[in-house]
Amino acid sequence: MNAPRARVARRPVHGVLLLDKPIGLSSNQALQKAKWLLRAEKAGHTGTLDPLATGVLPLCFGAATKFSQMHLDADKAYETTVRLGIKTSTADAEGDVLSERPVDVSQAKLDAVLQQFTGPIAQVPPMHSALKKDGKALYEYARAGIEVEREPRHVVIYALKQLPAPMDTAQPAIKLVVECSKGTYIRTLGEDIGEALGCGAHLSALRRIRTGGFDTSQCVSLEALEAMTEEQRLACLLPVEAMLPQHVSVTLDSENAARFLSGMRRRGAWADAEQVAVYATMPKALLGTAQVKAGELIPVRLLSPQEISETLGQQQALEQSLKQSNETLALGA
Template sequence: MSAVSVPESVITPEADKPVRVKLPRRALHGVVLLDKPLGLSSNDALQKVKRLFRAEKAGHTGTLDPLATGLLPLCLGAATKFSQVSLDSDKRYTATLRLGQTTTTGDLEGQVVTDVPVNLTREAVEAACAAFLGPIDQVPPMHSALKHEGKALYEYARQGIEIAREPRRITIHQLDILSWQNETLVIDVRCSKGTYIRTLAEDIGRHLGCGAHLTALRRTACGPVAIGQAVTLEALQAMTEAERDALICPVDVLVSDWPDVLLSHEDAGRFLSGMRRRLELPDALAMRVYGPNPTLTREQRPRIFLGSAHVTAGELIPSRLLSPAEVQSQILLP
């Protein structure tokens, strides 16, 4: 039997098509301070940054609404162990309010409900802002990701269902007027975790008697880190891998405002094994713990972050520990 003739074009490889090479993931440890763009969810931003860095493990430190911009700390590797710290920390925002107009959602996404003329004095606006300073009770908005019977509140809101919400105690540490002109009020807010700036905007409008909603929101600080240290997604995409890697902050940046202690080489090893250490230290709810750098040629990094601890009755008690590989990664940094 003769062989079947097959056209050469069928068996010849398609050389004009680029071959995709999947690069391996890397065990990176640290924090990327991202300036999140408008319209992107926190998870979408996280996934884009994770792919850019080819990181094995990454997580964010609490969501920032798609309609908000600004500081979004993203944790890589060992830094994910301290993401809750950032979630629980105070936040700072620049918020723009539209006075005289309310919406169904408290922001630009909703339909306008009321629209009234605005005739206010500077004194009235200042008094309204001052009224919300300090500890206050705030009712979470229906258009939020809070769960009720396993379902987010915004899902009920989209169905026209109103769920009773209990007020939450929050603290407004600072509330300054950056600018005010007729219907537009821009404020600088420093607040405790769990504060809804959208609700604060509505409450200020309600206090003024004209109503208000949030038209723009930018997060400018999260705990000890600030927007001035952040990089945009666009800038990251334009960088080489080496340039991106140089922007990774140390694992301990999210706890840099905690008191710290440097252990001896012997105590550091025992601490990393989970043992308590007896030290002459005052009681503390949270501390950064370091050990000496065993690499004598590294003068720029004389100590290595080991994890967190608390101090009770003179005992340093481990809370979150880095693994040996995570500790070693700091020593090997260029």
């Protein structure tokens, strides 16, 4: 019998953790593990990865959760292995085998098919997905053996590149890098490519290598997090404003910052902008997001004074801890 997990004292934690999600865990399971390691009070993710998928999973803590929805619209990039000749019930390696067909695919035919799936395409969402119909996720219908009608979704495949890999005749597969818009189902893409090649296919591996401006080089694994001290874990967090890379920056003095935080519009010589990140000057702190229309700064999503105070306190505590560590190292040198 497993011993019960020790209760931990939760605390306010604010920022963005770029997690390299391991295979076998759902996005929520990975989130809960990271939340426990950070002892965070509030956390959320920015869109799910299948349990069989690995790679970039941005996790939002505290104030950053207010902006997590914005990242759902981000473009994505994946590395995937498409196993040819076998079609499964889930379009990946977890499903039951539905059919097996011989594979006779030339490079010229593959190049033509990949070109066919580059650009704007329509996809029918897979039954084994979290997309909802009449309040229920499609995978719930699928588990009950019910097939429901799904409307095609329009997505964009910006680039579809084949990676060099030896073709195993016993288990023929192709490796691809897919750069795509939000809402793209890579399992469906792999299955559709297999059908266009005339042999069927399913995904045997999937790794998200980029979402928005975040990529795998910035990520940390759960295993690495577990080996860290609490200060080191906090140091892995990006600031809340990392969720707002495309936002125009506007900085307000203390008087206008206070009025803005109370929900009041401010006037200034600002150009019109749909996405604005608003900061206070002293101390430098993110206040929230806004729009600018006809010289008027209109609040959209505001942080609370408590969130701002906790974010500043977290940063100051981390800087002090790192300073003490550096001084200790210098004395021991």
